[in-house]
Each structure stands twice: as structure tokens, then as C-alpha cells.
Amino acid sequence: MKSKKPGKNPKKKMTRREFLRVGARAGLALGAAGVAGGAFLRGRQTADLRWQLDPDKCIQCGRCATHCVLTPSAVKAVHAYDVCGYCELCSGYFKPNALLLDTAAENRLCPVSAIKRTFVEDPYYQYTIDTDLCIGCGKCVKGCQSFGNGSLFLQAMHDRCVNCNECAIARACPARAWTRLPASAPYMLKGKSRGSGDAKK
Amino acid sequence: MKRRYAVTLLVLALAAGGVAHAQDRFPRPEFKSDYATPTLQVPNAPDSVYEFIDLGVLAAAVIAMSAIALKLRSRNAIFVLSIASLVYFGFIRRGCICPIGAIQNVTLALADPTYAVPLSVVGFFLVPLAATLFFGRTFCAGVCPLGAIQDLVVLKPIKIPKPAAAVLGVVPFLYLGLAVLFTAAGIGFVICRFDPFVEIFRFGSRLEILAYAGVLLGIGVFVARPYCRFLCPYGALLSVLSRFSRRHVTISPTECVECRLCEDACPVDAILPPAGGAAGGTGEPRRASVRRLTVSVLLIPLLMAAGAAGGKLLEGFFVRLSPDVALQTALAAEKAAGTADAAEETRLFRESGETEAALAARVDRTKAVLSIGSALFGAFVGLVIALKLLGLAVPPANTSYVPDRAACVSCGRCFRACPQEHVRLRGRINSPTSLE
Structure with a gap:
């Protein structure tokens, strides 16, 4: 309130309003820079982060299929072949009460026939997932996890994931299995692949 | 077929003897043919450069x-x-x-x-x-x-x-x-x-x-x-x-x-007409505007305090919005009623194997943040309203359409x-x- 009356010498010096404006501008600039700089310095995260789920925490509740913003979900079942037992009676492929161990739909767990069963040699079969068909429901994962080696597991596919700021599946995940990983290593894999594409926080 | 029996046996053994580590159940087969195990391929994430x-x-x-x-x-x-x-x-x-x-x-x-x-x-x-x-x-x-x-x-x-x-x-x-x-x-x-x-x-x-x-x-x-x-x-x-x-x-x-001519041109009502007097004032006596300004400035701490008190009243409502708190409440209700896993959320919580202590720690953190945060939020709202009033109290200075x-x-x-x-x-x- 002490400064000069406005309009006393408006041409030479800045008016009170101008002075306040410049001061506020400097203050706001410092404030914005401080908030953003402080937030960055807390973590010093230069790489971008991507959403991924930890297969060891996953309980196959089925929400990956239903809660993703994409239809079908960006989460797909993947198969670590080096963990697989190549079982003839695959608990991830057949329903528990399967009448026959064949490829008939009524005997299979997968609701969309996304798992291909191919004969390798007696008594071994290879199971391959067709990612384009898979909807990420996790039924095969649950079967494999319960009675098999756990070689089938769910992962968010990063060619599909749109990397929402708040992942809708992560929000709904009852096992809190979702984390953000650096974009350079955005998977949590099983078997030998663990460590190559995998970066645990 | 042998393998089928092995599976049945294993299932029985698991049911009887608890959980074995999933990856040990079936050893990797030794193939007689020259079958090469495929490797797991996953698509790369778009490069950070993008x-x-x-x-x-x-x-x-x-x-x-x-x-x-x-x-x-x-x-x-x-x-x-x-x-x-x-x-x-x-x-x-x-x-x-x-x-x-x-x-x-x-x-x-x-x-x-x-x-x-x-x-x-x-x-x-x-x-x-x-x-x-x-x-x-x-x-x-x-x-x-x-x-x-x-x-x-x-x-x-x-x-x-x-x-x-x-x-x-x-x-x-x-x-x-x-x-x-x-x-x-x-x-x-x-x-x-x-x-x-x-x-x-x-x-x-x-x-x-x-x-x-x-x-x-x-x-x-x-x-x-x-x-x-x-x-x-x-x-x-x-x-x-x-x-x-x-x-x-x-x-x-x-x-x-x-x-x-520009008066009606703005779709967001952001054109200010020139203020009354030639020097930009509203023409009212200086003392009156100074007094109004003083009152508005004094209102800032008052409204902030009132806002903080009001925000504190909303704390309970904010706490109930937290999914962790809702889950904890549901678990407690089920414990009291003796009906475990009645709701999907509580069933999945038990299935996930997470401890109630970990959940309680998260709930405590949420409550601690909201305890201070709800008052700060209220004070912030008070500040915003006070500054809006202050803005109305400051006489406009523009002499033309701006x-x-x-x-x-x-x-x-x-x-x-x-x-x-x-x-x-x-x-x-x-x-x-x-x-x-």
C-alpha cells in the first residue's frame, strides 16, 4: 500500500500493477519449476514407465480380460517353453473333467481356442498361444499354475498397451500385481527369459 | 497314458501334502527327436524416444x-x-x-x-x-x-x-x-x-x-x-x-x-468492457475502494480457516472413498457376521494371500494423508473463494476492450x-x- 500512486509518472517507471504482475509472474514461474523439479528429483526417473503385472503375484481373477480399456485386452497369456513339462494331460489346456484328451471344444479350457496343441513325440505335446485370439482371461494360467509347472502366465503386450496414466486393470487388480517398469525392460518373464526382458523394481 | 496317472498322483499328493513349488512339478522332458524348444518372444515397448x-x-x-x-x-x-x-x-x-x-x-x-x-x-x-x-x-x-x-x-x-x-x-x-x-x-x-x-x-x-x-x-x-x-x-x-x-x-x-463490435464475438465471455472513468477507475471515492480492498484481504485468512474446518468435516467421506478402506470395512463386517468370502473383493483378497497387516498399513497411510489433507483442501477452497472476492474488489484498470x-x-x-x-x-x- 506504500508504493506510489498509479499514474504519477507512468511513462518512466512501471506502475504498481505492472510491478505486481512481474513479481507474481516470477513467483509463479519459480513455483511451477519448483514443483516439477522437486517431483523429478524425488525419483530421478529419466526412462519412461510401462505397466506390467508380476506373474508371481497374479491370482488369475479374470479382471485383465474385463477391465482393460482395450477390447480385447492388451494382456495376453504367454508361454515360457523352457518351464513347460510338455504334458499330454495339460491342466492349462483341458478342462478338469475332460472326457477325451483331444482338441474338441468341449474338452478345452480356453474359451476362444487360442491355444494350439501340437504333437512333438510320445508322450509330449507343445502348447502354443495365438496372441491374436487370446483375450487374457487367464483360465489356462490358472490351470497351469494349479496343477502344472506354471509355464503359462499373463503379461501386458506392449505393442498393444496404450499405457494409460492410471491402468484400469491395475486399479481393479485384487492381488496388487501391477507395477510400472522402465520402457527398456517392460516384462516380467519366467524361465530362461527372466532377466533378458525382465526388470524387477 | 503313464503321464496321465502321474498327474493324478501328483494332484492327490498336492491335495494331501500342501503346495510344492509350481516349477518343480514336472521335469523338463528329454526329447529323443531333434526338437528345439522355442523361446518366448514378447513385443518390445515403443522406444522411449517417442x-x-x-x-x-x-x-x-x-x-x-x-x-x-x-x-x-x-x-x-x-x-x-x-x-x-x-x-x-x-x-x-x-x-x-x-x-x-x-x-x-x-x-x-x-x-x-x-x-x-x-x-x-x-x-x-x-x-x-x-x-x-x-x-x-x-x-x-x-x-x-x-x-x-x-x-x-x-x-x-x-x-x-x-x-x-x-x-x-x-x-x-x-x-x-x-x-x-x-x-x-x-x-x-x-x-x-x-x-x-x-x-x-x-x-x-x-x-x-x-x-x-x-x-x-x-x-x-x-x-x-x-x-x-x-x-x-x-x-x-x-x-x-x-x-x-x-x-x-x-x-x-x-x-x-x-x-x-467485439462485444458479442467471444464464445467464452472473456471480453472485458472498458471500466468507467477516464483513468480506469470506477469513479467511486478512493477511500471506499481502499476499504473494500482491506476487507477482502482480511477475509483471506478467515475464509481459509473456515474452509479448513469445513474440509475437516468431509474427512470421513473422503476416507470412505478409498478402495483399501472399503475392503478393510468389508473384511471386518464379514468377520463380525462370520460369513467369510461373501463378497468378490474379500474372496479375492484372501486368495491373493496379502496380509491384513499390509492392508492396514496402507489404510493408515491413507487416513494420515486425509487427516491433514482434508483440512488443507478446505483451506485451499477458502483461499480460492477469497481471491475471487479480492478480484471483484480490485477496480478494473482497462480503458478499452481487452x-x-x-x-x-x-x-x-x-x-x-x-x-x-x-x-x-x-x-x-x-x-x-x-x-x-
Whole structure:
């Protein structure tokens, strides 16, 4: 309130309003820079982060299929072949009460026939997932996890994931299995692949 | 067939003897044929470079928009750039990350030590803020895809009564305060969850959000940019910065002749008519305005204290919004009633093997944040209302028609309303030398 009356010498010096404006501008600039700089310095995260789920925490509740913003979900079942037992009676492929161990739909767990069963040699079969068909429901994962080696597991596919700021599946995940990983290593894999594409926080 | 029996045996053994480690159940077979085990292939994530390209595109677009709005003064060019921005940031990049949502990432990084905000997200938060300090809200003009899509439907803009606009103008600050509070307390990213247009950008299927977008766009035909003006939390930040910007869009390219032709040109009611007196005052005695100003300044701490008390009253409501708290309450209720796993959430919680202690720790953190945060939120709302009142108490100083810097989104619709602009454009067509 002490400064000069406005309009006393408006041409030479800045008016009170101008002075306040410049001061506020400097203050706001410092404030914005401080908030953003402080937030960055807390973590010093230069790489971008991507959403991924930890297969060891996953309980196959089925929400990956239903809660993703994409239809079908960006989460797909993947198969670590080096963990697989190549079982003839695959608990991830057949329903528990399967009448026959064949490829008939009524005997299979997968609701969309996304798992291909191919004969390798007696008594071994290879199971391959067709990612384009898979909807990420996790039924095969649950079967494999319960009675098999756990070689089938769910992962968010990063060619599909749109990397929402708040992942809708992560929000709904009852096992809190979702984390953000650096974009350079955005998977949590099983078997030998663990460590190559995998970066645990 | 042997293997089938082995499986049955193993299942029985597991049922009897507890859980074996999943990966040991079946040894890897030794194949007699020359079968080669395939390796697991997963697609790479898009390179981080693209995030910085996006940041570069954002900076270039904001600077280009500023140059167009302030120097070139072409509504058509603003329109073209806003369409380009809508296509790129909306439909190609599908809406994430955006500066509005980045508020939450920055908040989370400050509140939660385990979360690190990526550099590009900090950049997305900061670039429009910095640009606004220099040029006003040119980001809102159409670089923001949410602004661009709403600007497309502004067909018959009506004027909002001033008191209604003033009251609704507080809502973005409320939204900002709530978003920061909920992010810090771990309740979630509300700005992203209730982003009206992201479902359009992604061709998504959440009906309630699509309906929300439809309602906003429908209202937007008559009330220009309803999300920008009465909801957007980032717009709230930008409106504060824009008040003090170094430069700003002007209605007239040279000097206002007070012809009043621009009065109805603004779709967002951001044109201020000249204040009464010749020197810019309202003509009332100086003592009266000083006294009104003093009262308004003294109201600031009073309203903040009242707001803090009011915010504290809302604490219980905020606590109940937390999904962790809801889960804990459901677990306690089931324990009391003796009905375990009655609800899906509690059944899945037990299945996940998470301990109630870990849940309780998270709930405690949420409650601790909300205990202080709800009062701070209330005080913030009090401050916003007090500053709005202070703004009304300060006599306007403009002597001609000027844009209201806080509300103006630099859309450029007023340019052609100004006769001086037509003089300028004619001067450009017939070069100034030919007039001599």
C-alpha cells in the first residue's frame, strides 16, 4: 500500500500493477519449476514407465480380460517353453473333467481356442498361444499354475498397451500385481527369459 | 497314458501334502527327436524416444499456436493447428500422457517416495505452464485435444450470467484440489478416470463416459467449452498463470477504438468492457475502494480457516472413498457376521494371500494423508473463494476492450470482429507503399 500512486509518472517507471504482475509472474514461474523439479528429483526417473503385472503375484481373477480399456485386452497369456513339462494331460489346456484328451471344444479350457496343441513325440505335446485370439482371461494360467509347472502366465503386450496414466486393470487388480517398469525392460518373464526382458523394481 | 496317472498322483499328493513349488512339478522332458524348444518372444515397448518426440511436438505446437494467435492473428490457422493437434495427441497418441493428467503424476511423485515420475511426464506438465507465463493460454486454444474437440462444436454460443459463471468458475479449483488430495492419499487418479473424451480418442466402450462426453459436447454447442471453463483442473492452473503472462492475445491489432463490435464475438465471455472513468477507475471515492480492498484481504485468512474446518468435516467421506478402506470395512463386517468370502473383493483378497497387516498399513497411510489433507483442501477452497472476492474488489484498470486474461483461451474468434483488424488485413493485401 506504500508504493506510489498509479499514474504519477507512468511513462518512466512501471506502475504498481505492472510491478505486481512481474513479481507474481516470477513467483509463479519459480513455483511451477519448483514443483516439477522437486517431483523429478524425488525419483530421478529419466526412462519412461510401462505397466506390467508380476506373474508371481497374479491370482488369475479374470479382471485383465474385463477391465482393460482395450477390447480385447492388451494382456495376453504367454508361454515360457523352457518351464513347460510338455504334458499330454495339460491342466492349462483341458478342462478338469475332460472326457477325451483331444482338441474338441468341449474338452478345452480356453474359451476362444487360442491355444494350439501340437504333437512333438510320445508322450509330449507343445502348447502354443495365438496372441491374436487370446483375450487374457487367464483360465489356462490358472490351470497351469494349479496343477502344472506354471509355464503359462499373463503379461501386458506392449505393442498393444496404450499405457494409460492410471491402468484400469491395475486399479481393479485384487492381488496388487501391477507395477510400472522402465520402457527398456517392460516384462516380467519366467524361465530362461527372466532377466533378458525382465526388470524387477 | 503313464503321464496321465502321474498327474493324478501328483494332484492327490498336492491335495494331501500342501503346495510344492509350481516349477518343480514336472521335469523338463528329454526329447529323443531333434526338437528345439522355442523361446518366448514378447513385443518390445515403443522406444522411449517417442515420448520425447511427443514432448517436442507439444512444445513446437504450443510455440506455433502462440505465434499464430499473437503475431499472425489468423483464426483459420488456429483452427487448422487445433485439428492437427486433435488428430495427433487425441487419436494417434490416444490421449495419454496429457498435461491435465500429469498433475497427478507430479503429485504422486511428491507424495509417494516409491513412485518416480518420468522426465517426459514432467515435461508435459511444465511446457504448457511455461508457455502460458509468456503468451497466455495458447495451449488451451487447440493444442490440448480436449479443448480442440470442444472448440469444434461451438456453434451457437450464449452468454452465461456473470454470477453463475463466477460460481461455476470455482469448480475447476475444487476439482484440482480433490485430484491432488485423492492422488496423495492413494485413492486414485480421478482426472483420468473421469476424462470425458479419452473414450472417443480410443474408440472405447465405457458407456457412462461416452454419455458424459456426449452431454458435454451437446452443452458445448451453446455453452462454449464447458469442460475447459467449468471443470478442467489444469485450466484452473493456467488461468492463474495467464493473469500474469508476459504477453497475451489482443482483440485489436493496434489500438481499440471502443466501437463495441467485439462485444458479442467471444464464445467464452472473456471480453472485458472498458471500466468507467477516464483513468480506469470506477469513479467511486478512493477511500471506499481502499476499504473494500482491506476487507477482502482480511477475509483471506478467515475464509481459509473456515474452509479448513469445513474440509475437516468431509474427512470421513473422503476416507470412505478409498478402495483399501472399503475392503478393510468389508473384511471386518464379514468377520463380525462370520460369513467369510461373501463378497468378490474379500474372496479375492484372501486368495491373493496379502496380509491384513499390509492392508492396514496402507489404510493408515491413507487416513494420515486425509487427516491433514482434508483440512488443507478446505483451506485451499477458502483461499480460492477469497481471491475471487479480492478480484471483484480490485477496480478494473482497462480503458478499452481487452481480453480477460484468466478466461481467454486464445481461440481467435474476436480478431475479425475488430474493424482495426480489417484495416490491418487490407493493408497487407495492398502493400503499404501503394497507399502513399
